[in-house]
Amino acid sequence: SQELEQSPQSLIVQEGKNLTINCTSSKTLYGLYWYKQKYGEGLIFLMMLQKGGEEKSHEKITAKLDEKKQQSSLHITASQPSHAGIYLCGANTGGFKTIFGAGTRLFVKA
Amino acid sequence: DSGVTQTPKHLITATGQRVTLRCSPRSGDLSVYWYQQSLDQGLQFLIQYYNGEERAKGNILERFSAQQFPDLHSELNLSSLELGDSALYFCASSVFVGENEKLFFGSGTQLSVL
Numbered sequence: 001s002q003e004l005e006q007s008p009q010s011l012i013v014q015e016g017k018n019l020t021i022n023c024t025s026s027k028t029l030y031g032l033y034w035y036k037q038k039y040g041e042g043l044i045f046l047m048m049l050q051k052g053g054e055e056k057s058h059e060k061i062t063a064k065l066d067e068k069k070q071q072s073s074l075h076i077t078a079s080q081p082s083h084a085g086i087y088l089c090g091a092n093t094g095g096f097k098t099i100f101g102a103g104t105r106l107f108v109k110a
Numbered sequence: 111d112s113g114v115t116q117t118p119k120h121l122i123t124a125t126g127q128r129v130t131l132r133c134s135p136r137s138g139d140l141s142v143y144w145y146q147q148s149l150d151q152g153l154q155f156l157i158q159y160y161n162g163e164e165r166a167k168g169n170i171l172e173r174f175s176a177q178q179f180p181d182l183h184s185e186l187n188l189s190s191l192e193l194g195d196s197a198l199y200f201c202a203s204s205v206f207v208g209e210n211e212k213l214f215f216g217s218g219t220q221l222s223v224l
Contacts, residue, residue: 002152031210042112042200043153043215050208088153092210096166098143102152 003027004091004101012107013079021104023089024071031092032065032072037103038085046074046087076106084108113137114203116216124224128189131219135182135203141165142184143204143213144176148197159184188221196223 005024013019023032031050035043047056052067060077076083086103093099113136123129135142144156155168159178170176173191178184188195198218204211 031208033210033213035215040198040218040220042217043202043213044112045212045214048207048210048212050210090213096160097155097158097168098204098211098213099155099168100145100153 006101027093114216133201139203
């Protein structure tokens with residue numbers, strides 16, 4: 001089983017709609033990252049969350065970290081076709097390695 | 111552009127062969143991570159090097175090996191290749207932000223084993 005579980009696995013939304021992606025860890029989180037990947041390309045850093053309750057925003061994307069629940073959520077407001085891609089959460093669970101969830105594939109219908 | 115360079119971009123080879131993937135980290139970054147991404151396994155951590163020394167090991171097969179050279183570039187060697195080794199291989203370099211490492215990923219090497 002994955003140490004980081006992401007849900008949903010895939011998501012199809014109408015342009016303009018809001019959406020939320022979740023990431024839950026089975027281990028203590030020392031840091032939580034969100035990356036975006038266009039199909040077949042490299043990962044682009046979105047945000048890093050390091051403290052419980054921390055919330056960060058970049059353009060229309062907001063991420064929160066609930067350290068007690070060992071989970072994070074990524075929220076996109078008023079989705080656009082440019083938001084389409086694979087969203088991956090990554091985590092530092094100790095031991096100098098960053099692990100990743102399986103990803104959420106987002107499709108935005110124009 | 112992340113500043114991390116991976117070569118080659120694509121590699122097609124046959125089962126049983128050996129290949130070498132190369133990664134140059136961002137200027138000034140001392141660490142290199144290697145990951146394997148496949149459709150069924152997601153992004154799997156393989157190994158990490160810091161300033162020439164192995165620092166952490168993940169799900170790396172015995173047929174795979176890596177090293178980081180004095181100029182900080184890294185190579186991932188894959189031998190006795192099997193069909194299941196076909197995947198996108200990423201390297202990343204990192205910088206510490208507080209207690210955590212922010213990773214910068216290369217664009218990957220797509221390996222196809224036929």
